[in-house]
Amino acid sequence: MTLVAELDLPDLDIADPELYGERWHEAIARLMDGGGWLARSPLATIVLDREAGEHFLRTKAAIFPGRLIAQLFGIVDGPLHEQIEGNIINTNGDEHRRLRSLVNPALAPRAVIRYRPAMREFLADLWAPAAAAGRCDLVEALCKPYPARTIATVMGAPLDDAPRLHDWSMWIQRQFDPIALSDADQVAIIQRKVGEFYDWVRPLIARRRDDPADDLISSLIAAEEAGDRLSDKELENLVLNILVGGVDTTQSQLAHAVRLLALHPDQWGALRADPDGLAARAAEEALRFEPITPFTARLLVEEVTYRDVTFPEGTVIVVCAYSGNRDPAVFAHPETFDITGEGKGPRMLTFGAGIHYCVGANLARAELEEALAFLARRIRTLRLDGEPVLQSVSGIYGTDALPIAFESA
Numbered sequence: 001m002t003l004v005a006e007l008d009l010p011d012l013d014i015a016d017p018e019l020y021g022e023r024w025h026e027a028i029a030r031l032m033d034g035g036g037w038l039a040r041s042p043l044a045t046i047v048l049d050r051e052a053g054e055h056f057l058r059t060k061a062a063i064f065p066g067r068l069i070a071q072l073f074g075i076v077d078g079p080l081h082e083q084i085e086g087n088i089i090n091t092n093g094d095e096h097r098r099l100r101s102l103v104n105p106a107l108a109p110r111a112v113i114r115y116r117p118a119m120r121e122f123l124a125d126l127w128a129p130a131a132a133a134g135r136c137d138l139v140e141a142l143c144k145p146y147p148a149r150t151i152a153t154v155m156g157a158p159l160d161d162a163p164r165l166h167d168w169s170m171w172i173q174r175q176f177d178p179i180a181l182s183d184a185d186q187v188a189i190i191q192r193k194v195g196e197f198y199d200w201v202r203p204l205i206a207r208r209r210d211d212p213a214d215d216l217i218s219s220l221i222a223a224e225e226a227g228d229r230l231s232d233k234e235l236e237n238l239v240l241n242i243l244v245g246g247v248d249t250t251q252s253q254l255a256h257a258v259r260l261l262a263l264h265p266d267q268w269g270a271l272r273a274d275p276d277g278l279a280a281r282a283a284e285e286a287l288r289f290e291p292i293t294p295f296t297a298r299l300l301v302e303e304v305t306y307r308d309v310t311f312p313e314g315t316v317i318v319v320c321a322y323s324g325n326r327d328p329a330v331f332a333h334p335e336t337f338d339i340t341g342e343g344k345g346p347r348m349l350t351f352g353a354g355i356h357y358c359v360g361a362n363l364a365r366a367e368l369e370e371a372l373a374f375l376a377r378r379i380r381t382l383r384l385d386g387e388p389v390l391q392s393v394s395g396i397y398g399t400d401a402l403p404i405a406f407e408s409a
């Protein structure tokens, strides 16, 4: 048995603001080339291969380190602290099981089908001005407003509030980004945004209590498990978690998907030839190939020994979805972006694993599939029209701008 601290491991600072694009891919390739399954980042141990990643995500000996992160960055009061305390990702055991069993039905595969017509409407509405121009920044034109409008519809919020929902989601999501948390000005903004969101959502929940509709908040109000219902506070936090989890993420993944398709004209041609058959596969391959959640994390609450290495209680494990999704022992041709491969293959790590597996995965997949099928029916040739502006992989791996030029079909 060897203690993890005694191992000679390669280093990667996952909070490096310059870590994106080719530099990011090269950094992980360098770690994987060594053949090892572990690396070290300041404050955390990185797990590289899929099997080990899944082990740490699933073990009962670990929790999501949200409260530890808050403590490390001095977030001890205010609306952000209240939100971190109530965040579903920071609950465990029976409390978490209860919350998930109340929220899961509202986001189950069948439940999200009802939002597909609205998704198509938003896509058509947003695309019209860009289509005429033959070029656009796809982030501004589509990737950004589309998930915000969708989540407004899912929540039963007025569509006019979609831009505010986008702004709140983008800021509050930064509670998981060590770069933002190291900056007092950004933390102050996140605190304010959480407060604004609570003030906005309370009257909406009250309205739905009096006047239920066909939306997620009404489903959550009605959700019941063995006679047990969600309290107002739990409802506010769950709605916040769904908003925060559901906008920036899908926006970023859609931008990566289109960038990858623009860089692989043969794959774009395949998708164009069969949008109905291949859009879901294309979404899946983009999620695997360029995950917008390159890392998720766990804090060990007891000692774990795995593959003859001992990880003491208190170790922070960062599971790398990017390398896990390219594990050569698991995926055939992991370095090839191929939307035509048969079936889903072994599970990727982009949505995490275990009890915190992304509750919005079905909604995200539906949104990506609708958007890719929509674009494939309308664009004949697709190319990048300048360098995409990528954010760093710390937190959500987003795209600030995706200039594209295209010929309409």
Ligand code: HEM
Pocket (backbone or CB within 6 Å): 057, 064, 088, 089, 090, 100, 107, 241, 242, 243, 245, 246, 247, 249, 250, 253, 292, 293, 295, 296, 297, 349, 350, 351, 352, 353, 354, 355, 356, 357, 358, 359, 360, 361, 363, 364
């Ligand atoms: C491409 C889009 C998305 C990606 C890649 C993504 C990824 C993730 C990841 C990696 C986790 C943590 C899993 C873990 O640590 O085991 C997570 C959790 C979560 N996601 Fe997503 N997500 C996406 C979209 C969404 C959407 C659309 C929603 C809401 C509708 C959402 C809501 C949540 C929530 C509430 C959690 C916490 C679940 C829990 O603690 O039980 N996500 N997501």
